[in-house]
Amino acid sequence: MQISVEATGGLGRRMTVALPAERLESEVSARLQRILRTSHLPGFRPGKAPMRLVEAQYAGKIMEEVAGDLIQSSFYEAVAGQGLKPAGGPTVESRLLKRGEALQYTVVFEVYPEVQRLDISGSRIERPVSGITDADIDRTIESLRQQRMTWTGVQRAARAGDRLVIDFEGRKGGVSFEGGRAKGFRLVLGDRSLVDGFEEGLVGAMPGETRNITVQFPADYRDKSLAGQTVEFEVRVNSIEEPVLPNVDDEFARGFGIKDATVAGLRSEVRANLEREMGDQVRVRVRDQVFNLLLQQNELPVPAALEEAEIDRLITVAGDNLEAQGLPRGRVPQDRARYADEARRRVALGLILAEIVRSRGMVADPSQVRARVERLAESYESPQEFIDWHYAEPNRLSQIESLVLEEQVVTVLLEAADIHDRTMSFEELVGRSPDRQETR
């Protein structure tokens, strides 16, 4: 077998392989012999047709088959012989196929990039250190109170924050217009849900009072027929309600369905939640730093075949997410370029991590996997079922195993890293996480 390999830029390789004629010939004649014995040709009893005729009938088809098989098998032989690791399958560029001659073919493929640095020893990693203070718990409880706010009717002048039930009718130059009228409309002063000047005009109104408010709509108002117009609204205030925040007492605590339904119990529950969140956040931050370091140290070119596959996967995942939200899958942007950066990053990281795992011979620790599954199971109605499902078939665990393995890799890498603790408040630590936004 003669092999020549040339690089075609980056990770691309072009390989030309010549297989000796005997290898092709022996395979072809073996298959012809087999057909000869079972051939059905008109004018001949089954299996009695002469080789000459069988060959004429089948040789072309068999040559194709044999060539395909030989290329398939010899490609991996050749690649292994050359010490190449192909990423994605080969594409046959050209081939020379003729009975009695050497089979020569040219394939192009990509190879996996070489990962140079498999550790982050000596690199600086910043590990956030934080603690949950009473103030953090107070803040969370405050936001819980906001969520359980109730409205109570009052007899006093309206002020910002109150909710008003109003009827209104708008007139533009003395004529009422489409959509300018409503009855029993609920308006929270200060939400700025209506045009500027409307809510301000109602501050100080009493229940039952009727007010005339003149509003100048801004020139860029979204309803074109109103933009820039002056409109007079006649508003009747039916009632005024003020927000009432529940007191933090045992009854409030009971509303959350926790076991220890007392204020102290609620506080400790909140603390536990926040601490879990803090732990997760610290891990995520450290992990992201480790991953970024790995990516920086290894400027990996990414094989296009893997990149394409990853883009496909990202699009599918995006579709799944949309479907989970009840939106049609078709809303996913199909523009592949949008996903390219993310896909490259993921593939590169995957390659590096796989190489680390391989070179250190790491395997997912079963006890950690078990713990992980159990933790995930907690949020399901029947945890045991969830656990059993995962352990019923080995490949169902693989996703969780890879998560655990990823964590183990981070742990191992961190041992060699130069870790600096940085103290920060909890607020600062979780500053960007979305579930904080409900706190006003």
Place this chain on the structure above:
Amino acid sequence: MSDQDLFQVILAPHVSEKSSRVADKNRQFVFSVRRDATKPVIKRAVEKLFSVEVETVTVTRVKGKVKRQGKTPGRRQDWKKAYVRLKPGQEIDFVGGQTK
């Protein structure tokens, strides 16, 4: 008979176990020919069509098979089969033209 008409004489090569056997054994090639073709005509036709020299021709009339469609008896057309023996060293390759 004109040269043009000679092209009409040979209908098809007859390929079968027997025809293969006599080809190998006696240099004889078997054709199905027009029923009104005579031995000399067949000889000239084969020589013209395949550019070979013919030694002898023997012919046989083949009775068409009786085939029935349900109750109705039917009969296939009778035909004529010609065994054409070539001079030593000559050959006709039916198959060659068909290979891709």
